Amino acid sequence: MTPVPHSRPWVTAEDRAAVDAALLSGALATGERVARFEAALGGIGAPPGVATDGGTAALRLALHALGVGPGDEVVLPTYVCFSVASAVQSLGARPVPADVGEDWLMGPAEAAARLTPRTRAVVAVDVFGLRSPVEALAALGPPVIVDACQALVPGAPWAGAAARVYSFHATKCLTTGEGGLVASPDAGLLDRARAARDAGKGGRLSDLAAALGLSQLGRYPDFLARRRALAERLLVAMPAALTARFVAAPRGECVFRFPLxxxxxxARTPVRGDLHGVCLRPGVDALVHRALGLPDVAFPRACARFADTVSVPLHPSLSDDELDRVIEVARALR
Ligand SMILES: Cc1ncc(COP(=O)(O)O)c(C=O)c1O
Known part of the structure; x- marks a missing residue:
């Protein structure tokens, strides 16, 4: 029996035809398809975004466009993959991890506790597709970049954010294989990000990849609806004690992960291979503050979330049989 993967791209015949058409056209490098993809994902009424070869590169370009450089500090939640911190480090700036709340998200109190006169930006991470309190974070002063790599909702309101960054990695909501994008309501910020990308400070996306992205984008409302429908079925089937934290968290249109x-x-659950044919994973692989060698004492809730959270497969290509297996295995977790 093939294990149910924790994530899997949802690729249809339509997607394959779109990539084939791009191949046949001979236009494979960055061109007209990338421009259409950038325009579609800029946001309603916003200028076209800046497509890159990954979410990490998109974050690096957004930070660069905000003027982040050597000696600056950037506040970010510790409950996130290290690539977010490495985007900051790649500019010679210092990632300053903050604790998160009961709901896995960094709130204004946690971020405010890490602000110093050197803070040049704050990165709010919409982990699992949850919604960061962007307005309250923006009210702290430094510009806020929303890391929406796990929360692609085209046209989502800016709520005071300076920019949003997306990832189109194969495990994400919508994929181009590898890929990313900076979106912003600020045309100047996007001009600076684009110029930096074209000067080699961030990789470009190819038209071949954008062909897949555009095709997926055409079906994206179905992706979001299928994720929500699967989440509703999991919520009904799971013991309430395992879902209470997720139910209480600020969920938006995008349900990227289903955390129990x-x-x-x-600590008690096998989160590396598979458990009875279902691949379970930790909420994040490691906490940023630990990777930076900082002690746990200032990050009590992030440490608790790290120890208490397991993510179960929830992706639009899950078959009904696979969902039944996920439910059976997840219901037996203690
Ligand atoms: C929250 C978050 N930020 C950033 C990234 C980095 O994106 P990429 O792998 O496309 O560089 C990821 C992907 O793993 C992510 O989940």
Whole structure:
């Protein structure tokens, strides 16, 4: 029995035809398809975004466009993959991790506790597709970049954010294989990001990849609806004790991950291979503050979330049989 993967791209005959058409056209490098993809994802009424070869590169370009450089500090949640911190480090700036709240998200209190006169930007991460309190974070002063790599909602309101960055990695909501994009309501910021990308400070996306992205984007409302429908079925089937934290969290249109949480759950659960044919994973692979060698004492809730959170497969290509297996295995978690 092939294990149910934790994530899997949803690729249809339509997607394959779109990539084939790009191949046949002979236009494979950055061109007209990338321009259409950038325009579609800029945001309603916003200028076209800046497509890159990944979410990390998109974040690096957005930070660069905000003027982040050597000696600056950037506040970010510790409950996120290290590539977010590495985007900051790649500009010679210092990532300053903050604790998160009960709901996995960094709130204004956690971010405010890390602000110094050297803070040049704050990165709010919409982990699992949850919604960061962007307005409250923006009210702190420094510009806020929303890392929406796990929360692609085209046209989402800016709520005071200076920019949003997306990833189109094969595990994400919509994929171009590898890929990313900076979106912003600020045309000047985008001009600076684009100039930096074209000067080699961030990789470009190819038309071949954008062909897949455009095709997926055409079906994206179905992706979001299927994710929400699967989440509703999981919510009904799971013991309430495991879903209470997720139910209480600020969910938006995009349900990227389905986190279960109970004290010590991640420590007791096999989150590397598969468990009875279902691949479960930790909420994040590691906490940023630990990778930076900082002690746990200032990050109590992030440490608790790391120990208590397990993510179960939830992706639009899950078949009904696979969903039944996920439910069976997840219901047996203690
Ligand atoms: C929240 C978050 N930020 C940034 C990234 C980096 O994106 P990419 O792998 O496309 O560089 C990821 C992807 O793993 C992510 O989940």
């Amino acid at each position: 949480s109970a004290p010590g759950l991640a």
